[in-house]
Amino acid sequence: METKEVIIIGGGLSGIMAARTLMKKGVEDILIVEKSRSVGGRLATRRIGEGKADLGAQFFTVRSPELQEDVGKWLEAGWVKRWFGNPYPRYTSPGGMNTLAKQLAVTIPVKLNARVSSIRDGRDGPLEVELENGERILTNHCVVTAPAPQAIQLLTETAQSRVPTISFAPCFVGMFTFDGASRIPSPGHVDEGLPDGVERVVDHNKKGISSTVTVSVYMKGDWSKRNERLEDDAILGEIQEVAESYLEKGSAVTGAQLKRWKYAEAEVVVRTPFVDVGEEGRIILCGDAFLRENDEAGRTRFESAYLSGVSAGDGLAEKLKGI
Template sequence: MKPSIAVIGAGLAGLTLARELAGQAEVTLFEKARGLGGRMSTRRQDDRQWDHGAQFFTARSRAFRQLLAPHIAAGTVAEWHPNLTTLSPEKPPFKRPWFEPHYVAVPGMNALLKAMAAGQEVRLQTRVAHLRRRPDGWQLFDEQDGDLGTFDRVVSSAPLPQTRELLGPHLAEPDALAPYAMAPCYALLLAVDAAALPAWDAARVNHAPLRWIAFNHRLPGRGPAGSVVAHSTPEWAREHLEHDQDWVQQQLTESFLALTGLPVRAIAGARLHRWRYALSNEPAEPGEGYVLDPQTGLAACGDWCLGGRVEAAFLSGRALARALSRRP
């Protein structure tokens, strides 16, 4: 009889784990959001869209390139060749080259996850609030204490703070999650007059509250309506995380206007997204790319295990799947 595994979080790490364990286990993914994505989410309004988390990804490992190959062939993933610049309040812009391929999912960053979820059992809008150990496994409960089922193993691929909250009290090694950390980030989403934008497509930013600006509508497969995603630095976000959100939006908008030289009238609308757990630090000690507690059957994976890139989420989920395959 195949073991049953509950995976909390249907992002890239969780979906990779389920994909790798196909045929070996009965995997059920629980996702609190109404759609797939996590930090690969896409927001839409009228004829505009914003990839307000990850804007692109690289493929440095052979395994990740193999995963992407059929999606590239199908048009779900495309290589991105932006006109990239560097901005700073004190210096003129200068062109910034990229020396390796960069990719995006089409028509939004969550398209890759939607493709990977095909054939998987995913329960959307289902938040796992707590779990309880039973003689026959782990029983999961939602926020109303509703029974979500009992499973042989539970894996959290959620961001680190949620993983700590869910699994921490039950781990045989209380310090198993101690080496890992995450940082916040703000995403400013602007509807703009596309004709008013400069010629470059994306920018790295130095010495400002913002650290990244991209003209989202210029990514492959997007529509023509002007849309901008601007990310803050983690340091600025941490300092202003609990400040009035209207004030935060105003400060980031002013930084964007100062860096780009756009007039205020070029902005047709603005929204703000606060990522409390956006960026992952390199672990204090190098590990295997996942957390596995053999005594309890609990485990965790995610980009935060390997330093935060999109590819790190894939590699973490894949490494944990292989570790679970070796265990009874």
């Protein structure tokens, strides 16, 4: 049976940053366990036809000195670029946001396509992380970055009672290919003057990540919640009407896909960057819904996920040094 000092459940930004922080502090016997075929979580990029679209986070902003320092390094390495915004820049990744996640995780041991079914937290001996395929991995510490409604299903009753109550709003994203240009102005992002229920519209060709015209429409949480019982075709049909309003004369929609994000944004955030829920603090919960006490934005976003992961990694590294 495989044994690791630290297992991180979830390969989104929080999990990646927790791992990078631990490794920076000398804790290298770690493993990220990710249910999908790629790291990144909502730093997600999908191919549609000959095009490509970011279907989760489109960009990020910077308020904290920690992220600002890293962004300077990422800019120098070519991992990110300044997309738009003055005086507060919006940063994105030239290859799509998932490319940034992969670059950040390149030195981290990761087990992909591995869904965790339970974490057994006994008082004696290591934790036991069981996968849906029956495989078991022993660990002394576990960092869980999955959204709270998913995380709670993995825990014992005692640990479940310590999980803060966090509800999430969904988000539906329609992705469309055009056979001609769109009317979305450069730099390819619109978030004002939109129809009710629409959060933003993006032309990924003008954004610079797609060789063909690929347009995404991102719906607000309340709209997505009202319509989540509808079939995919019905949802996509309504969203496509928005996309079609941005067609240049003579252009047409040639392809369409829908992405349902079930846990897109926390409706209530937690004002601490991570929470200990296991016996003797051996299971830590973190993620974009766990905000630092001095967080001025007060909402889930790229930076809150980044800072939560860094804080969880710092906290666990200090604990391990004291053992």
